[in-house]
Every structure is written in structure tokens, then in C-alpha cells.
Amino acid sequence: MKTDTRSPDGFDATIHAENRLRICALLEAVEQIEFALVQERLQVSASVLSKHVSVLMDAGYVQQTRAVRDTRQRVWLSLTSPGRAAYHAHLAALRAIVGESPD
């Protein structure tokens, strides 16, 4: 685990980086999704995605599982419970900055 990058209001520097925010947002919409699909839907390269997923995994926000399908190994990504909570808190902090009322 890295040092805590969260502010008391929920603003999270680990999540805030643009690609990581997009990864968390996409993962929040599903239970689990294949790495290749995330890459395709966010239109990022495998290396960029891999780098940001590693940061999110180090923070304990994303988990990665491997499964074999059609003789090929597939990597699945999902948000952990702390990751989901941190993402929601971060969104709430962003809304507060914008001046929107929280959901």
C-alpha cells in the first residue's frame, strides 16, 4: 500500500489522475470486465492501462484476476469495496468543488 493520498473531504490524488479516474468510472459501472475491453472502451494502450491499473492495485482500489477461456488467459479487472468507496468519495469531493449538491 502507498501512503494515503486522500483528503478528509474524499478528494483522492491516486484516483484524480485523468486515466485513473476514467478507469475507476468504467469499473464502477460493472462487477468485472476484461482488461482488453477496458483498453478498447477507454481507447488507451495496453501499457498505459497496465501502468495505471498497477497504481490502483497498489492503493488497494482495483483487483486483477486471471482466467483461461478458449485456451487464452484473460485478465479481469474489478473495483474493490474500498476502491468503490474511495471513487464515490472522490466524485463527491469533485462535486463539492464544482458546487453541485451531492447525490
Next chain:
Amino acid sequence: METDELPERPSPLEAAAALEAARQARTAGHTSIQAWLYLVYGLMATVLMLLHPSSGLLTLAVVGTYGVGVVAAEHVYSRRVVAAGVVPRKLTIRQTVAVGAPTAALWIALAFLNETWGWIIGAVVVGCWTAGYALVHSGRARTRA
């Protein structure tokens, strides 16, 4: 270039842009539970109501068959979502109650009424409710995304 250093807190404009980026990414990821699963559950509940078993042995047989149907439907669903590469979010407890509670309440009411016409109407209502819920839930989830 993104770094792991603590960034400055964003301005309202930057925060708004980040929220919009998150919204777009969520939309890109949004995947609804496949509608056929609701239809299968709705159909099974409809058949269960039409049969409305009253004797102990028949109840056991019908409930057992229903259980096998649920397991089979979940198995097929699981295979299909894995093949698609994305597992949609599960229903929350609140959503499960919203789709299941009316069926349970109707069942109890009809058990007291115990009229054939009541069971037929109940079966149709349950089928329509489940199918309608599937449409509304998918639509709402897409809008929220």
C-alpha cells in the same frame, strides 16, 4: 503527463471537466443485466403462479423444478457474460426487493383469495411486472451512466 505526486486541488472548471470525463467513461462501461434473464425469471414466476401448488408433494416438485430452472438460467447467464468479457453490476438489495416483493405479496393475497381467475390474473401481472422492471431498470441504469 500523469504523475503519482499530489496534484493541486482542481479548480471548479477542472473538477467539472473531471466529472464529465468520469461520466463518459462510466457510459462507455455501462452494461445492463441481459434482459432475457428477467424474462426467464418472469416466465418461471408466471408458470409457478398458474400451477399454484396446494398439496405438499406438488409444492415440493414445483419448487424443486423452479430451483433447477434458476440454477440453469444463472449458469447460462454466467457463461454468456464471461464470453462477452463484462459482468454487469448485480441488483442491489433494494432493487431485488422492488422486483420480488410484489410477486411475494401477490402470492400471499391470492393464497387467501384462492380463486382460479385470481391466479391467472396474478400470473399475468407478475410476468408483466418482471418484464416491465427489466425495461425500466435498464433504461434508468443507462440514463444514470
